[in-house]
Amino acid sequence: MTRRRIIIVDDHPLFRAALRQTLAAGDPAIVVEEAGDLVGLTAALDAERDCDLVLLDLNMPGARGFSGLLLLRAQFPDIPVMIVSAVDDGTIIRRAFELGASGYLSKSVEPAEIRRAIEMVLSGEIFVPEGIAQQTSGEQSALLRRLASLTPQQVRVLMMLKDGLMNKQIAYELSISEATVKAHVSAILQKLDVDSRTQAVILAQQVEQGQFDDSPPVLPPAG
Numbered sequence: 089m090t091r092r093r094i095i096i097v098d099d100h101p102l103f104r105a106a107l108r109q110t111l112a113a114g115d116p117a118i119v120v121e122e123a124g125d126l127v128g129l130t131a132a133l134d135a136e137r138d139c140d141l142v143l144l145d146l147n148m149p150g151a152r153g154f155s156g157l158l159l160l161r162a163q164f165p166d167i168p169v170m171i172v173s174a175v176d177d178g179t180i181i182r183r184a185f186e187l188g189a190s191g192y193l194s195k196s197v198e199p200a201e202i203r204r205a206i207e208m209v210l211s212g213e214i215f216v217p218e219g220i221a222q223q224t225s226g227e228q229s230a231l232l233r234r235l236a237s238l239t240p241q242q243v244r245v246l247m248m249l250k251d252g253l254m255n256k257q258i259a260y261e262l263s264i265s266e267a268t269v270k271a272h273v274s275a276i277l278q279k280l281d282v283d284s285r286t287q288a289v290i291l292a293q294q295v296e297q298g299q300f301d302d303s304p305p306v307l308p309p310a311g
Contacts, residue, residue: 092140092210095121097129097156098172099148103195107143107172110199111206124148126156130163139167140210141190146173146180153296154187155247161188163240170209181220186232191215235295237279245272249285250292 094111096104104122111120123129125148133139142164144156160169170191171184181192191209193202194217205215238246241262248258255269262269273285282288 090117091119092117093119093121093136093138094141094143094206095123095129095132095139096143096172097123097126097148098143098145099124100145107202110202113199113203115203115207126159129160133164133167137164139164141206142167142169143172143193143206144169146171146175146184154183155243155250155292155296157184157187157189158235158295159240159243159247161236162238162243168209170206170215176217178220181217185214185216188236192217192220231280231291231295234280238276242272242276242279245269246276246288246292249273249276250289250296 092115096107098104098107101124104124108120108122111118121132123132129142142160144160146153146156148156157169157171160167165188168190169188170193171181171189172193172195173180174195176194176196184192191205191214193205193215197205208215244262245258248261253261255266255273258269259266273288276288277283277285280288280291282291
């Protein structure tokens with residue numbers, strides 16, 4: 089029997105426990121672990137990189153909107169990620185697939201549907217909720233392709249810029265020098281094809297909210 093490792097990432101312990109119980113009632117070869125945030129997930133993957141699936145909530149401490157998915161796809165591109173969320177908006181669901189999600193599961197579905205969806209993804213398929221047109225990689229916007237070119241560290245720096253941190257604070261949080269932060273910021277501006285930190289922050293906010301149009305970021309009025 090082949091062991092299959094799944095990590096649930098959600099900041100609500102009761103939901104993690106319920107989901108874990110649902111999975112335990114299915115395939116006995118599935119080994120389920122839990123993490124309350126992305127830091128805990130990263131620690132689990134650093135300890136053992138072999139992982140068959142990550143079940144990720146969209147909103148939790150340190151990861152709002154699509155920032156967590158973006159970081160995971162950049163840092164661990166070989167590990168499938170399925171979004172498990174209370175958000176059922178069709179546009180949000182389609183955006184998740186554009187960012188590389190292998191599935192999208194509503195928290196309100198029945199246990200049997202959860203097991204079916206996860207089995208599909210574990211088998212190498214994409215699970216798309218009923219009524220949602222599956223997106224293909226060719227339909228990615230130019231902005232998403234530029235975002236995909238960022239390294240994991242550049243994604244972290246971009247999200248910290250969005251949160252209003254200065255270079256010195258980012259350097260402290262990431263245990264790197266300010267010069268390295270400046271180099272990352274320069275690379276981010278170049279890869280995102282923007283001229284300033286402010287424009288990069290606006291793009292990061294759009295990504296977090298699932299707004300991936302290719303129009304240039306509009307700067308707020310001065311004053």
